[in-house]
Structures are given as structure tokens and as C-alpha cells.
Amino acid sequence: MKSSISTILLLLVVWVTAFGQKTMIIGKVRDKAQQAIIGANVTLKGTVRGVQSNSNGEYIIKGLKAGNYVVVVSGVGLKNQEIATFLQENELKTLDFTVEEEIYTLKDVKVAGSKGVRGNEHLAEVDGYTINATKKNEVIKLDNLNANLAMNNSRQIFSRTPGISVWENDGSGVQLGVASRGLSPNRSWEFNTRMNGYDITPDPMGYPEAYYTPPMEVVDRIEIVRGASSLQYGSQFGGLMNFVLRKPDISTRFTVESQNTTGSNGLFSTFNYIGGTEGRLSYTAYYQKRMGNGWRQNSRFDTDHAHLELSYAISNKLKVGVEATYMMTEIQQAGGLTDAQFAQDSRQSLRSRNWFSTPWFIPSINAEYIFSPKTKLSFKAFSTIAERNSVGNVRAITEDDNLTSLRQVDRDFYTTFGSELRLLSDYKFLGKENTLATGLRYFRGxxxxxxxxxxxxxxxxxFDLSEGVYPRDLDFTNTNQAAFVENIFRFNNKFLMTLGARVENITSTMEGQFGLTNGNPTLLSPITRNRSFMIFGGGLEYHITPQTEFYSNISQAYRPVLISDLTPPATTDIIDENLKDARGYNFDFGYRGKVGNYLNFDVDYFYVNYGNRIGTITQTNAENQRYQFRTNLGRSVSQGFEGYVEFDPVTAFFKKSKIGYVSVFASVAYIDATYRNFKTTSVVNGQVVEGNLSGKRVENAPRKINRFGVTYNKKGFSVTWQLSDIGKAYADASNTEAANSAATTGVIPAYTVQDISASFKFLKHYNLKAGVNNLTDERYFTRRAGGYPGPGLMPADGRTFYVSAGVKF
Known part of the structure; x- marks a missing residue:
């Protein structure tokens, strides 16, 4: 496979070099002081062609045909400048630009305006092929963070994103578990999780568990759009989480980068990247190797990630591209602990033979066609060919592993195909510029x-079997067809409205063998569910100043019964055979923006109505044994406030500083997630006992999620201290206080954790990074698992350190 990819790349380079390179535009981009501007966008208006200025402010656009062009120079903090020109065949045209700085309004992507503020950005009102106006959204720029990116440290990565809860039980950094607003962090399944705009989970509408997370060292930014994204991406309550990988460097022919990290518990990570642009061809590739022994006993990991991306401008109107991502993992799972075992030694492990592996391959193709400066079309087709494999002793943690018994093997094989067609068009209505986004989607998993x-x-x-066959052997097929439309209506320069709708059709089929009874197969009667529905949404946005705005949005949501809902984990959980789909809506009202170049803020109130919510409740059977019952738990409501503010006092009071800059941030959230009326029954000592979930808190939903931090930076040096203060939560909807013997239910106590990270860039091409995670060595846990990799409570990592060195040319 490697030789085939190399051959394709070589042929493309030869082809591009041989043809169409003689007609070109070159030049320099400078500011009013005639200093070079690095990274300015230089594009040909109404085409797919564009580059960036390099470290000397130079740019070159090759492979052009004779004709009329409008060259546009733009960039965050720069006033757009256009020059119309005519190119003759084989002409080399020189166009130099002198651009001015400009204060950008909230119509543009937000960035930190001073040397101290390094906060999150917001998506533009229209970005690419999507409408983001009126919606609660964040853009996490990884370059803005001092964080342990080699280990995908979620606590640091999402530090400035209010209301994000994190499950911290995977020290390998492979499986990301995050959620917001009282939703479940279980492998981020309430989010529509994507990479570069396409799905990377096994099935977003049937099994959306995120077993694959791209290495954060190659991620340029993480785009998060809360529940209001359901119209354009899917009906999920959590909204969108899109990992955008670094794109091919369009400022140079060839860029090479290497980042190497070592740290506690045998950690070693090497990340290596190449990319560049030659005429019409852009390319990028990376490889990451990460391995270590883990903080707990029996928690070794060894992971490999590789990615290749090629794009080629066939004409000035049409660009095509291909991507391929591969991951191989080998992870030892330390298993769960009881509360007593955790108190005794949280690093211990009673499961030495549990292993987990998720080979993951994601190929995709894409195309972009520009009809005119106002109308463009995008097409993506993607696939996932992957596995989820586990082997080990999955019985309750109270049962010893005698190290000679046979282990249980569970294997999933995923094969999916999906495609999305999107159209974006600006048009005039009643003398105002409006924007229409529409699209079609097909997915089969x-x-x-x-x-x-x-x-x-x-x-x-x-993962080999020692005897027999798999007692449970099921096949799931999920087909999803959807269409959406959303429109921005602009009434004036300050006030706009969005309206949209999405229609969905979901067909789910389950068949196969559910188990063995006395050695005889128990066949499952084929089950097929077909649903068609339409959801609506709308929002308002009002600009108080060019840099601040009020926003509000309401959008319906829908969550079909998932495949994982229909099959219990590898313990004693029992599934309600009459599970129903969930539906509800998200509402936001907030105020965001910045003051000058020293204060960023975003505060909002949210309300999530979740009907027929699926969850687990503790029941007691006739033998007076407690068990977990997964069923529809009626309606839950999550409401509260989220706030993010970052302030740079040095810039605010002194404008400039020779001793460096300081920024202080606070990301706070109060979340009241509770169940409404839902009657329960259980058997206690042979008697039927009735209860009600009304007023009970939603499981895995802490009421407070607060993170605070301070960053100091001067020239190439930067250091960040961060404090995470998270409230207590419950592991089940019954809000069981006392943990059961297997530690699968009970309280998840509140905790506070501190991190410190620093970076130093020097001699233009080099960097050093270092940090300590969990500075005070707190012992805590964020999850009680009912199935693999538990069961039992899952300790988070104690104090660890890392040191990293990198080079980029």
C-alpha cells in the first residue's frame, strides 16, 4: 500500500510540474511599514485557487490559464484588498500588496487580538458550506494552548470551553469521552463527531461511539456547535464536534516537522509531518507513534496513526482531493476497582489479562466546484472499515481472576459508506444580502x-477462540437519508434571522443469534424499524457593537435507539425490549464578543428538553440482588448558565509591555440536569416498592464544571497554570448514594485538579515543551463502568510529567 501511495504522489508531482506551470502570478504582501506579512491569504476571486504568503511575505500562484482575474488578499486583522488583472498565455505577472490592519466584526472568525489573550475563537456567520450565525459555538485553536497534546489531554484541550464534562479513564489518549449540558460523555456519543467534516464513528445514527480520536498534534482546530447544529449535521442533542486537521501548507513547496515527547511511566511519542503546495497540487502526510506503560498497573499502550491527504485544482473552478487515515492500537485495560480498593491503592489493577484494540481505516474523497463568487458546491464521500476488539475477564471486580480461566472475547466489525452534497449561495432579497445553505446526505452502516x-x-x-463459536452473533444495518435547508435573512447591518428544517429517514435492522440456551442457539426474530421525521429550528442575532452581539436559537433534536442500547454490556445489565426513540429540543440565549483587544467573553443560558431519555436505573430482583436496567426514563431537563471570559490586564492598562503579557481566564458552568415524572418499581425483601425519578439528577452530570487559568507569555516563551473544579455526580438515574459491591453504582465525588504546561520557541524553527499534569497528585475518578473496560470505578491518572522537543522547516 505504501509503494502505491508513493507512486501516485510521484505521478501527480511529475504531471503538475510538466504541465501548466508557465502562467503565474507572484508578489509580496507587506504592511504600511513595508514589513512582510506572514500567512496572508492570497486568492483568485470566484475560483478554488489560493495560497498563503510565506515567512518573507512572498506568494506564488502557478498553473493558470490566460484570462481575467481578481486577486484578493485577506486575513484576520487585515483589510481586504483586491486587484483586477489580465494574464496572457505564459505570462509571469508580479502583483505586490500593501495592506492595512482592520478591526473585524463578529461576521469574521474571532481570534485573540493581543499577545496575552489566547482564548477560544468563534466560527464566522458563514464558514465554508455551513451557517453558524445565531448558534452557540466555539473554535479551539490547538496552537493557542499550552497542553499535553501528545497524550490528547482532554482536561486541558477543553479548558476554555464552558460546560464540557470529561471522562478521564483512558490514559492512552485514544478514546475521547466528552459531553455538555448534562449529556453522557460515553465515548462522546451525544456529539456528531467528525474529522474534516465527515463521520469517523461507526454509525452516527446507530452506534456513534468515538473509538477513534485523531492525534491532537496534527489537529489545527476543534469546532464545536452545540445542539443547534442538528439541522445541518444531524439530529443529535449534543451537536457537532469536528476535528479539523492541518491543511497542506500553501505557503511553501515543502514543510517538514517533527515533535518528540517523553514522560512519566515510559511515555514515548514521535510525531512527524510533511506538507506543501506545488502549483495546483497540495499534499500532507503524518505519522505518530505513541507508547507507554500507563499510570496504573496493567495499562500499557502502543498506538500508530498515519494520514495522507492530496488535493488538486483541475481548473480554476474545480478542486478534488483524497484522504486516508489509519490507526492501529494495542491497549492493556487495567479494569475497575471497588471503592475500598480505590481508597487502598488507586494505581492497583486486578485485571492483568484485559486487552483492547481498534484498527481503524477511514478513506474519503472530496470535490469543490465554484459556480461564481456567490455560489459553490461541495461533495464528500467517506467510509469506515474498522474493528472494536476486547479480550479479558469481564466479571464483577469482586470476583478474582485466577489467571488460568478462559477469557471472554468480544469483536465488532464496522463497514460504512456515506456521502454528503452541500450547496451554499448568497443572494439578494429586498435589497439585502442573504445566504442559503442546503444539502443531501446518504449513509449506510x-x-x-x-x-x-x-x-x-x-x-x-x-482474540482467537479456544473453543466453540460466539454465543452472541448479531448483524445490524442502519440506513440514513436526510436533506436540510437553512437560510440567513439579513434585515440590516445589525439584525439577522436564521430559519431551517431537516428531514430524516432512518431504517434499522437487527438479526442473528442472541445467545445459547443449553447449547442451543437462541435466534432473534429480525427486527426492522423505519422512521421518517422532520425537525425545525431558527435563531436571531443582534449586533450591539461591531465586536459584540446577542444570539438566540431553538432547534429540535432526535436520538434513535442505538445499537449499544439494544445489547447489554458484558455484565448483568438488563435491556428493556420496548425501548423508544428520544426527541426534544435545545434552546440558547447569550451575549458574546470582545472589548478592544484585551477581553473575550461569551455568556449564555441554555435549556435542553430531552423526552424519552434512555438511561440506566438500579432495580432489585426477587433474590434481593441489585442490577442495572436500561430503559426510557421519561423526560429530563437540563438548564443552566455557561460563561467564558479571558482578560489581558497588561494590554488593557499599558497597551505594550517589555516584560511580557498575562491573560486570566475563567470557564464556568452551572448545570441543573434532572428527571421529571417517571414511576419506578423494584422488589425489596419480596415486597414491591414504588418510587419516582422526579427531581433526581441525570447520571454523569455534575452541577458545576469550572476551570480557571493564568497564562504568561513573552516573545517565544509561554506558561499556563490551570485549575479544574468539578462537582459530584451520580452513576445511575436512581442517584444511589452508597456504592454497590461491584462499584458500578454510587456517587462520583467532586474533585479539583491542577495542571501546568510551558513552551518555548527559539531560532525560528525549534521548540521545547514541558508540563506536569495533576500537579498535586489528586486521587479521583470520573466514571463507574458497568461493562468493559470495568466493571467498577475507573481511576483517573495521578501526577505525570512530559518533556517535548520539536523542529519545523
């Missing part, structure tokens, strides 16, 4: 699930 196999008695990662 198939999961072959094999569970409860009798594996070997080995201690290594081995």
Missing part, C-alpha cells in the same frame, strides 16, 4: 457483532 466468545487463558492480546 453495517456492524457484525460477535460477543461472549471463549478465548484463551493467555496473558497477551489474543
Amino acid at each position: 453495517h456492524i457484525d457483532r460477535k460477543q461472549q466468545g471463549r478465548g484463551t487463558s493467555k496473558t497477551t492480546m489474543d
Whole structure:
């Protein structure tokens, strides 16, 4: 496969070099002081062609045909400048630009305006092929953070994003578990999780668990649009989380980068990247190797990530591209602990033979066609060919592993295909510029699930069966067809409104063998569910000043019964066979913007109405044994306030400083997530006991999620201290206070954690990074697992450190 990719790349380079390179535009981009401007966007209006100015302010656009062009120079903090020109065949035209700085309004992407403020940005009102106006959204720029990116440290990465709860039980950094507004962080399944705009989960409408997370060292930014994104991306309550990888460097022919990290517990990570642009061809590729022993016993990991991306401008109107991403993992799972074991030694592990692996391959193709400066079309087709494999002792943690018994093997095989067609068009109505976004989607996912196999008695990662077949062997097929339309109506320069709708059709089929009874197969009667529905949404936005605005949005949401809802984890959980789909809506009202170049802020009130919510409740059977029952728990409501503010006092009071800059940030959230009326029954000592969930808090939903930090930077040096203060939560909807013997239910206590990270860039091409995570070595946990990799409570990592060195040419 590697030789084939190399051959394709070589042929493309030869082709591009040989043809169409003689007609070109070159020049320099400078400011009024005639200093070079680095990274300015130089584009040909109404085409797909564009580059960036390099470190000397120079640019070159090759492979052009004779004709009329309008060259546009733009960039955040720069006033747009246009020059019309005519190119003759084989002409080399020189166009130099002198651009002025400009204060940008909220119609543009937000960035920190001073040397101290390094906060989150917001998406533009219209970005690419999507409408973001009126919606609560954040853009996390990874370059703005001092964080342990080699280990995908979620606590640091989402530090400035208010209301994000994080499950911290995967020290390998492979599986991301985040949520917002009282939703479940279980592998981020309430978010529509994408990479470069396409799906990377097995099935967003049937099994949206995010087993794959791209290495943060290659992520340029993370785009988060809360529940109001449901019209343009999917009906999920959580909204969109899109990892945007670094694009090919369009300022140079060739860029090479290497970042190497070492740290506690045998951590070693090497990240290597190349990219560039030659005429009409852009390319990028990276490889990351990450391995270590983990903070707990029996928690080794060894992961490999690779990615290749090529794009080619066939003409000035049409650009095509291909991407391919591959991941291989080998992770030892330390398993859960009881509360007593955790108090005794949180680093211990009673499961030495549990292993987990998720081979993941994601190919995609894309095309972009520009009809005119006001209308453009995008097409993406993508696939996932992947597995989820686990082997180990999955019985309750109160049962010892005698190290000779056969282990249980569970395997999932995912094969999916999806495509999306999107159109964006600006048009005039009643003398005002309006924007229309519309699109079509098709997705088909198939999961072959094999569970409860009798594996070997080995201690290594081995997914072979020692005897028999898999007692549970199920096939799931999910087909999703959707269409959406959303429009911005601009009434004047200050006031706009968005309206939209999405129609969905979801067909789910489950069939196969559910288990064995006395050695005989228990066949499942094929189940097919077909649903068609329409959801609506709308919002308002009013600009108080060019840099501040009020925004509000309401959008319906829908969550079909998931595949993971229909099959219990590998413990004693019981599934309600009459599970129903959930539906509801999200509402936001907020105020955001910045003051000068020293204060960023975003404060909002939210309300999430979640009907027929699926969750777990603790029941007691006739034998007086407690068990977890997964069912529809009626309606839950999450409401509260989120706030983010970052302030640079040095810039505010002194404008400039020779001793450096300081920024202080606070990301706070109060979340009241509770159930409404839902009656429950259980058997206690042979008697039926009735109860009600009304007023009970939603599981895994802390009421407070507060993070605070201070950053100091001077020239190439920067250091950040961060404090995370998270409230207590419950592991089940019954709000069980006392933990059961298996530690699968009970309180998840409040905790505070501190981190400190620093970076130093020097001699233009080099950097050093270092940090300490969990500075005070707090012992805490964020999750009680009912199935793999538990069961039991899952300790978070204690104090660790890392040191990293990098180079970029």
C-alpha cells in the first residue's frame, strides 16, 4: 500500500510540474511599514485557487490559464484588498500588496487580538458550506494552548470551553469521552463527531461511539456547535464536534516537522509531518507513534496513526482531493476497582489479562466546484472499515481472576459508506444580502457483532477462540437519508434571522443469534424499524457593537435507539425490549464578543428538553440482588448558565509591555440536569416498592464544571497554570448514594485538579515543551463502568510529567 501511495504522489508531482506551470502570478504582501506579512491569504476571486504568503511575505500562484482575474488578499486583522488583472498565455505577472490592519466584526472568525489573550475563537456567520450565525459555538485553536497534546489531554484541550464534562479513564489518549449540558460523555456519543467534516464513528445514527480520536498534534482546530447544529449535521442533542486537521501548507513547496515527547511511566511519542503546495497540487502526510506503560498497573499502550491527504485544482473552478487515515492500537485495560480498593491503592489493577484494540481505516474523497463568487458546491464521500476488539475477564471486580480461566472475547466489525452534497449561495432579497445553505446526505452502516466468545487463558492480546463459536452473533444495518435547508435573512447591518428544517429517514435492522440456551442457539426474530421525521429550528442575532452581539436559537433534536442500547454490556445489565426513540429540543440565549483587544467573553443560558431519555436505573430482583436496567426514563431537563471570559490586564492598562503579557481566564458552568415524572418499581425483601425519578439528577452530570487559568507569555516563551473544579455526580438515574459491591453504582465525588504546561520557541524553527499534569497528585475518578473496560470505578491518572522537543522547516 505504501509503494502505491508513493507512486501516485510521484505521478501527480511529475504531471503538475510538466504541465501548466508557465502562467503565474507572484508578489509580496507587506504592511504600511513595508514589513512582510506572514500567512496572508492570497486568492483568485470566484475560483478554488489560493495560497498563503510565506515567512518573507512572498506568494506564488502557478498553473493558470490566460484570462481575467481578481486577486484578493485577506486575513484576520487585515483589510481586504483586491486587484483586477489580465494574464496572457505564459505570462509571469508580479502583483505586490500593501495592506492595512482592520478591526473585524463578529461576521469574521474571532481570534485573540493581543499577545496575552489566547482564548477560544468563534466560527464566522458563514464558514465554508455551513451557517453558524445565531448558534452557540466555539473554535479551539490547538496552537493557542499550552497542553499535553501528545497524550490528547482532554482536561486541558477543553479548558476554555464552558460546560464540557470529561471522562478521564483512558490514559492512552485514544478514546475521547466528552459531553455538555448534562449529556453522557460515553465515548462522546451525544456529539456528531467528525474529522474534516465527515463521520469517523461507526454509525452516527446507530452506534456513534468515538473509538477513534485523531492525534491532537496534527489537529489545527476543534469546532464545536452545540445542539443547534442538528439541522445541518444531524439530529443529535449534543451537536457537532469536528476535528479539523492541518491543511497542506500553501505557503511553501515543502514543510517538514517533527515533535518528540517523553514522560512519566515510559511515555514515548514521535510525531512527524510533511506538507506543501506545488502549483495546483497540495499534499500532507503524518505519522505518530505513541507508547507507554500507563499510570496504573496493567495499562500499557502502543498506538500508530498515519494520514495522507492530496488535493488538486483541475481548473480554476474545480478542486478534488483524497484522504486516508489509519490507526492501529494495542491497549492493556487495567479494569475497575471497588471503592475500598480505590481508597487502598488507586494505581492497583486486578485485571492483568484485559486487552483492547481498534484498527481503524477511514478513506474519503472530496470535490469543490465554484459556480461564481456567490455560489459553490461541495461533495464528500467517506467510509469506515474498522474493528472494536476486547479480550479479558469481564466479571464483577469482586470476583478474582485466577489467571488460568478462559477469557471472554468480544469483536465488532464496522463497514460504512456515506456521502454528503452541500450547496451554499448568497443572494439578494429586498435589497439585502442573504445566504442559503442546503444539502443531501446518504449513509449506510453495517456492524457484525460477535460477543461472549471463549478465548484463551493467555496473558497477551489474543482474540482467537479456544473453543466453540460466539454465543452472541448479531448483524445490524442502519440506513440514513436526510436533506436540510437553512437560510440567513439579513434585515440590516445589525439584525439577522436564521430559519431551517431537516428531514430524516432512518431504517434499522437487527438479526442473528442472541445467545445459547443449553447449547442451543437462541435466534432473534429480525427486527426492522423505519422512521421518517422532520425537525425545525431558527435563531436571531443582534449586533450591539461591531465586536459584540446577542444570539438566540431553538432547534429540535432526535436520538434513535442505538445499537449499544439494544445489547447489554458484558455484565448483568438488563435491556428493556420496548425501548423508544428520544426527541426534544435545545434552546440558547447569550451575549458574546470582545472589548478592544484585551477581553473575550461569551455568556449564555441554555435549556435542553430531552423526552424519552434512555438511561440506566438500579432495580432489585426477587433474590434481593441489585442490577442495572436500561430503559426510557421519561423526560429530563437540563438548564443552566455557561460563561467564558479571558482578560489581558497588561494590554488593557499599558497597551505594550517589555516584560511580557498575562491573560486570566475563567470557564464556568452551572448545570441543573434532572428527571421529571417517571414511576419506578423494584422488589425489596419480596415486597414491591414504588418510587419516582422526579427531581433526581441525570447520571454523569455534575452541577458545576469550572476551570480557571493564568497564562504568561513573552516573545517565544509561554506558561499556563490551570485549575479544574468539578462537582459530584451520580452513576445511575436512581442517584444511589452508597456504592454497590461491584462499584458500578454510587456517587462520583467532586474533585479539583491542577495542571501546568510551558513552551518555548527559539531560532525560528525549534521548540521545547514541558508540563506536569495533576500537579498535586489528586486521587479521583470520573466514571463507574458497568461493562468493559470495568466493571467498577475507573481511576483517573495521578501526577505525570512530559518533556517535548520539536523542529519545523
